[in-house]
Amino acid sequence: MTYVRKDVSTLTGTERRRFVNALLEVKRRGEYDEFVRTHITYYTSDGEHGLRTAHMAPSFLPWHRRFLLDLERALRRVDSSVTVPYWDWTRDRSMTSAPWTEDLLGGNGHGPDHQVITGPFAHAQGNWTIKESVTDGKFLTRDLGRSRAPIALPTGTELEWALADPVYDTSPWDSTCTKGFRNKLEGWGTGRDSAAWRNHNRVHRWVGGAMLGGASVNDPVFWVHHAFIDLQWTLWQRRHNGARYLPDSPPGPGSEQHGRIVARHEKMPPWDVTPDEMEDVSWIYRYA
Numbered sequence: 459m460t461y462v463r464k465d466v467s468t469l470t471g472t473e474r475r476r477f478v479n480a481l482l483e484v485k486r487r488g489e490y491d492e493f494v495r496t497h498i499t500y501y502t503s504d505g506e507h508g509l510r511t512a513h514m515a516p517s518f519l520p521w522h523r524r525f526l527l528d529l530e531r532a533l534r535r536v537d538s539s540v541t542v543p544y545w546d547w548t549r550d551r552s553m554t555s556a557p558w559t560e561d562l563l564g565g566n567g568h569g570p571d572h573q574v575i576t577g578p579f580a581h582a583q584g585n586w587t588i589k590e591s592v593t594d595g596k597f598l599t600r601d602l603g604r605s606r607a608p609i610a611l612p613t614g615t616e617l618e619w620a621l622a623d624p625v626y627d628t629s630p631w632d633s634t635c636t637k638g639f640r641n642k643l644e645g646w647g648t649g650r651d652s653a654a655w656r657n658h659n660r661v662h663r664w665v666g667g668a669m670l671g672g673a674s675v676n677d678p679v680f681w682v683h684h685a686f687i688d689l690q691w692t693l694w695q696r697r698h699n700g701a702r703y704l705p706d707s708p709p710g711p712g713s714e715q716h717g718r719i720v721a722r723h724e725k726m727p728p729w730d731v732t733p734d735e736m737e738d739v740s741w742i743y744r745y746a
């Protein structure tokens with residue numbers, strides 16, 4: 459039975475409560491922090507050695523698709539009615555709209571330390587202590603819109619720029635690609651203005667606080683953001699007549715990317731799964 463992932467702004471009061479409660483229960487069971495650890499472990503950048511699977515690589519999309527499926531399975535073990543909703547940040551662009559409401563993820567951080575003090579994930583509620591992090595903070599932080607140097611969420615036009623590219627990804631298959639759907643969506647650029655952070659990356663920047671860097675999973679907005687990114691892959695495939703994941707075979711021994719990225723039919727750690735197997739998941743879920 460396939461299930462449906464909905465726009466977070468359309469969830470009923472009951473659906474919101476069940477989604478939040480499932481997240482809190484997965485956290486209470488200790489499973490949530492395993493997801494945080496996994497993301498920190500696989501947050502390998504261009505400048506480091508070894509295989510990159512989660513970021514700055516073609517497998518950005520299938521890696522996060524599988525990661526979301528694992529979290530969704532954990533949520534559905536708690537409550538089988540729950541699916542991961544998506545946040546359409548081209549439409550819900552204010553700091554008070556979904557998903558930033560009291561009955562969903564709570565609002566902006568407060569004061570100089572940007573502590574989230576509203577909603578179910580506020581530290582004082584007692585259910586959301588950060589345990590796995592690159593800093594020492596025990597509470598969730600946000601700086602919506604980046605108060606000191608404001609930036610805007612990506613627009614529909616900026617997202618369209620990525621979707622219009624008919625090629626999945628191109629050499630050198632990293633954060634420096636100026637062509638290809640994957641990096642136009644993932645959003646690595648150059649410079650100091652907002653062009654340095656496009657689409658996916660710009661949303662992490664806009665939320666700020668815990669959403670910056672490898673421990674970004676600590677903010678549950680990670681999942682609703684990545685569900686929307688995941689939806690874009692499906693829309694892109696549909697628009698370009700089932701265009702495929704690239705590269706279709708591994709870069710040869712002479713290439714700088716040899717052994718550093720995952721080709722279509724190679725295993726994508728930490729799972730025993732290939733990008734090819736993640737390209738069509740319509741038998742598992744669909745988007746409403």
Ligand code: CU1
Binds near residue numbers: 497512513522
């Ligand atoms: Cu990630």
Ligand code: CU1
Binds near residue numbers: 658662684
């Ligand atoms: Cu991300």
